[in-house]
Amino acid sequence: MNEKWIKFGGWLLSLITILVGVSFIWPHIHTSLLGIVLFYLGIRVFNFSTFKEYKEKRMKLIDTFRKW
Numbered sequence: 001m002n003e004k005w006i007k008f009g010g011w012l013l014s015l016i017t018i019l020v021g022v023s024f025i026w027p028h029i030h031t032s033l034l035g036i037v038l039f040y041l042g043i044r045v046f047n048f049s050t051f052k053e054y055k056e057k058r059m060k061l062i063d064t065f066r067k068w
Helices: 002-027 028-051 054-068
Strands: none
Touching: 002 028, 002 054, 028 054
16 A cells, blocks of 8 residues: 555656756756756656665665654
8 A cells, every 4th residue: 555655646746846847947047957957856756656676665765754
């Protein structure tokens, strides 16, 4: 159950980060750099929350948050 919530939460966070990043790309060069970084970060969050290669790291992250 936790794995599905992490996946859906990651997708949502990824979508929001990518949309914010894309909105920063257009106006000026310094905000374009911020937009590119946010776009890349959104893709990384999507990969982390979706693919099986990161399953152990996701479980470690869940355990870290449970200790708080």
